[in-house]
Amino acid sequence: QSALTQPPSASGSPGQSVTISCTGTSSDVGGYNYVSWYQQHPGKAPKLMIYEVNQRPSGVPDRFSGSKSGNTASLTVSGLRAEDEADYYCNSYAGSNNVIFGGGTKLTVL
Amino acid sequence: QLQLQESGPRLVKPSETLSLTCIVSGDSISSSSYYWNWIRQPPGKGLEWIGSIYYSGSTSYNPSLKSRVTISVDTSKNQFSLRLSSVTAADTAVYHCARQVPGGTPKFDYWGQGTLVTVSS
Numbered sequence: 001q002s003a004l005t006q007p008p009s010a011s012g013s014p015g016q017s018v019t020i021s022c023t024g025t026s027s028d029v030g031g032y033n034y035v036s037w038y039q040q041h042p043g044k045a046p047k048l049m050i051y052e053v054n055q056r057p058s059g060v061p062d063r064f065s066g067s068k069s070g071n072t073a074s075l076t077v078s079g080l081r082a083e084d085e086a087d088y089y090c091n092s093y094a095g096s097n098n099v100i101f102g103g104g105t106k107l108t109v110l
Numbered sequence: 111q112l113q114l115q116e117s118g119p120r121l122v123k124p125s126e127t128l129s130l131t132c133i134v135s136g137d138s139i140s141s142s143s144y145y146w147n148w149i150r151q152p153p154g155k156g157l158e159w160i161g162s163i164y165y166s167g168s169t170s171y172n173p174s175l176k177s178r179v180t181i182s183v184d185t186s187k188n189q190f191s192l193r194l195s196s197v198t199a200a201d202t203a204v205y206h207c208a209r210q211v212p213g214g215t216p217k218f219d220y221w222g223q224g225t226l227v228t229v230s231s
Contacts, residue, residue, distance in 0.1 A: 003156065034215045038157075045206060045221035046157065052215055089157050091216045097162070097170035099147075099216040104156040 004029065004090055004102035011108040012080045020105045022073040022090035028100055030071035034093035037066060037075045040104075041086045049088075050075060077107070085109040112136040114207050114222035122201075122229050128194040132207030132222060133187075140165040140185040145210040147218060148181060148192045150203040153226075158203075162210060163190055197229045 005023040012018035022029065022037075029035055033053050038046035048057050050066035053073060063078045073092070077084055090102040118130035132146070139146065148160040161171035163181045171179050175194070183190040194201060204226050208218040 003158075032214070036216050036218070038218070045223050046218070047221075048217065048219050051217040057219065091157070091159070091218075093214050093216050097214075098172065099159040099162075101149075101157040101159060 002100075004092060004100055006088075006090060006102040006105045008103070009106045009108065011110055012077075013110045014080050014082065016080050017076060017078045018080060018107065019074050019076045020088055020090075020107070022075070022092075022102045024071050024073075024092055024100070026071060028092040028094040029068065029073050031095065032093045033068070035066070035068060035073040036091050037064075037073075038089045038091070039084075039086045040089065046089060080109050082109050112209065112220045114209065114220055116205060116207055116222045116225040118225065118227070120225065120227060122197055122227060123231050124198055124229055125196055128192070128197050128201060128227055128229070130192045130205055130207075130225065130227070131189050132191070133189045134209075135188070138185075139183060139188050139190065143212040145212065146183065146190045147208045147210050149206045149208055149218070149221075151206070151224070152200075152203040155203075159216075160192065160194075160205075199229050201227070202229045203227065 037050040040046040054066040094100045145162040147162040178195045180193040204224040206224040207222045209220040211217045
């Protein structure tokens with residue numbers, strides 16, 4: 001199984017919105033509403049930000065939202081803040097109890 | 111508060127077997143319906159799912175690693191373990207353990223801090 005495709009980098013100024021894409025196939029992203037997003041600051045463990053395409057865990061700001069169209073899922077961060085600067089990873093269920101991650105996107109707040 | 115902590119050798123020689131343990135505190139592995147996972151991250155690279163185990167011992171593995179991976183659980187010690195055989199430099203990575211909610215969704219809600227394992231002679 002190949003990794004989901006994410007852009008290597010994304011950026012935006014404070015207050016702006018930025019969207020990160022995560023492209024897979026009909027066997028993973030497109031086949032299930034089981035996409036999650038994680039935020040990872042340097043040297044830290046990943047933190048769950050979105051699950052099941054568009055659900056936010058308790059404590060995650062509503063500035064973070066998720067969506068999916070076909071084989072591509074997206075994470076949108078609105079009202080960018082300096083602390084949003086981090087690496088972001090998507091993952092998806094890939095059938096037969098398999099899980100696949102994206103390659104990661106480095107978000108820079110300008 | 112649930113906590114996961116990885117432990118094991120930080121340096122492994124090529125062709126040998128990497129062994130790590132994840133100690134779970136704050137909840138009992140056998141009293142809940144969660145899956146317990148291993149995920150790794152090579153330096154400067156992305157995350158890779160290695161595999162998971164249910165408290166009953168049922169396992170799932172990444173097809174690309176399946177021939178070399180064994181995940182086991184010890185409910186009496188509230189921990190689960192990873193063994194990766196025939197390692198090479200490509201297996202150098204930070205290894206995380208993580209909890210996954212039941213139902214198929216890849217929702218990893220608790221993670222260990224991770225431990226860097228280097229494969230080198």
